[in-house]
Amino acid sequence: MTDLAPALRPLEWVGMQGIDLSLLLEEPGYRREVHARADVQVDLPAPHIKGIHMSRLYRLLDTLSDGVALSPVLLQPLLQEMIDSHHDCSSQNARLRLQMDLLTRRPALITEGLSGWKAYPVTLDASLVGGTFELRLTVGVGYSSTCPCSAALARQIVEQGFLHAFPSDQAIQPATVAAWLRQNATLATPHSQRSEATVEVDVPSDAPTLGLFALIDQVEQTLGTPVQTAVKRADEQAFAALNGQNLMFVEDASRRILGALSGEYRNPQVHVRHLESLHPHDASAWARSTTDQVLHER
Template identity: 45%
Template sequence: MIETERDKANLREQRDKVNLPDVSVPEPSLNWGAQLPWVGMREIEVPVKVKLPQGAMLIAGRLDLGVSLDRKEARGIHMSRLFRLAMESLPQNELTLSLLSDLATRSLETHAELSTSVKLALKFNLPLAREALKSQGLGWRNYPVLIRFEKRVNAEASLEKALLEVDVLYSSTCPASAALSRQLNEEASLNHFTGDEIRRDELKQWLHSPASLAATPHAQRSRATVRVELAPSEWGRDLAELLASLVNRLEDALGTPVQTLVKREDEQEFARRNAENLMFCEDAARRLMQALEASPEFLSFEGEVAHFESLHPHDAVATFAKS
């Protein structure tokens, strides 16, 4: 008995297919010459359901989804099957790695006669609320996120791997430039005060004058890109919460993440934090390594920091990894 409209639609589709040619059907008499490690679709537009503290939200995502083509007599894969699975899965269900694992498994099931591995990559911007440093203001940041999931099956076992990638922006003030600026400021003060004693009110008046600031260190917006391999024991966790935790850990390690709403008291606090966290790109990379090494949920990690130099027309870059 046909019970639903979907059952009726599926029956009509199967009936219509009978008279439609399908050039992708494997033909034992043909050999197309080679196996292909990955065939699929890139940049599939699909909304993803992300659970935020403010409630569940549908966010625009882009999905790469494909399988291996292991059967030489098969001309191609069934891309429409993969597309339909993605549309049935991601918009309706809260995003977790278990959900992506299920999508990978079902993708292979629809290609059981053709494929033994599947790879997918899902990217979107994760919106996180950010409080001002000192004032009562609030703003939002969108953090670029990339989730990769791979599954391979053979006669003995199946192997799965999950990777998370996030970008964070921060400010980096050059330690060398800070030292050189400090020296010029010292010289300016010594030239101004020629006596052996300085009155408190004179010092205050001097420090408030433009002449007291002989130089300032250069600083620049910088970016850290971090990729982590997540332990299977963590796959059931809420993915948005896990990603937010990773972002917070990285920003705390750096100390100078970019801000949203900024009033004067916030800008002053940001300047203080920059002075407290002078960083070469090497320093930033080591800070992130230390933070990630203290995280047992990550089996491995790698990353890159890039300081978009205001002094040079090129960037200062450092990479790091732990297998």
């Protein structure tokens, strides 16, 4: 007869997932309440214990909604309280994941006074394991990418069309060339696509804020073609010019971002994804720093 009794053994993590929570995010020039979802767990090293005190974890987690801005210095003592609340379970470690959207207004490229809302997905992974506190920040940044190979092929078609239209060495008036370009410069256009960069960095335990905007701004400035919100014709034209002057493969994007973050942040890791308009699949690249050197901690 099969023994249906569960084996008694330690468990790595026990807790809850998907808890709705209201959090206050505060950065320089920014203060807003956001909706977050939280996962919270403690370890269970005692092999015979079951039925942890989930209500205690919930109540402790709810203190993050007390109107105090979320910060690294707020999370470490919270995790310690969670461990202490489970001393009768012999718990020694705790972890917390917070997922939310950083909602902010972004200005148009050209038109003064024009802006629109843009959301950046943010994940915070905090842990207190063996007495060591770690905080990992992950942000998602949308951008546009134009394929260098496609751009070269498009230019070749335009070149061939021009040579076909003007086969001889006869002098050509600039106005004639301009008229031909207005009509035919789009004989072929390079394909571009909405793209995604997911960036992870460690946050120092004593940092006064999470440094969300500093990280996002650096990624967007490095890539040069962040997706836009509200636009008029001048903004769309400026965006087209940026894309035409800023061709990139996934290899280019991932290397640019990692190069910009290395030396500024600890343990940066990058994943870029170009949602191809040519193919039914995506192009992706991953990169991570090979050094822990930090020149400036934010």
